[in-house]
Amino acid sequence: MWSNIKHRSALDLKLRTVVIPLFGLLLIASAFVPIGAYHGLGDIDVSGILWNFILPTGWFGIIAGICLLFYDRIRLNNNRLADVIFLISLLLMMLFLLQDVDYHLSLWHGVKTTNFDVDSFILANVSVILSLLGTCVGLLLITNHKK
Numbered sequence: 001m002w003s004n005i006k007h008r009s010a011l012d013l014k015l016r017t018v019v020i021p022l023f024g025l026l027l028i029a030s031a032f033v034p035i036g037a038y039h040g041l042g043d044i045d046v047s048g049i050l051w052n053f054i055l056p057t058g059w060f061g062i063i064a065g066i067c068l069l070f071y072d073r074i075r076l077n078n079n080r081l082a083d084v085i086f087l088i089s090l091l092l093m094m095l096f097l098l099q100d101v102d103y104h105l106s107l108w109h110g111v112k113t114t115n116f117d118v119d120s121f122i123l124a125n126v127s128v129i130l131s132l133l134g135t136c137v138g139l140l141l142i143t144n145h146k147k
Helices: 002-030 056-069 078-098 101-109 122-146
Strands: 034-040 047-051 116-120
Touching: 002 056, 002 078, 002 122, 034 122, 056 078, 056 122, 078 122, 101 116
Parallel strands: none
Antiparallel strands: 034 047, 034 116
């Protein structure tokens, strides 16, 4: 019986030391993913790439990823860490649903109009994929810790 408890806590520790920093690195890396191409409706020759760090999901991903990389220095205990990952994932999904791409592009370029035509790549769903992955990781850690 004691060996089973020791084995489970060792597995739990390995899971936390691998999965949590990996998820933090994925959140940071998601900010540097090109998620679309845009061009101004008035000027066809102006073209560019829409990076995730231009949008709030990218900023949130960088901040949340840094917090998860240094979770032991922030002193998040095991009970709170799974809840934090679950909350980060839900907030990332809410930010994705609430963000207005044209508005943030106009802020990025310093123009007051929002006449950008945005063609999204398949990678535009990187925030949704990460939030679903984080929800799964959070629930896995919650159920693993409650056993």
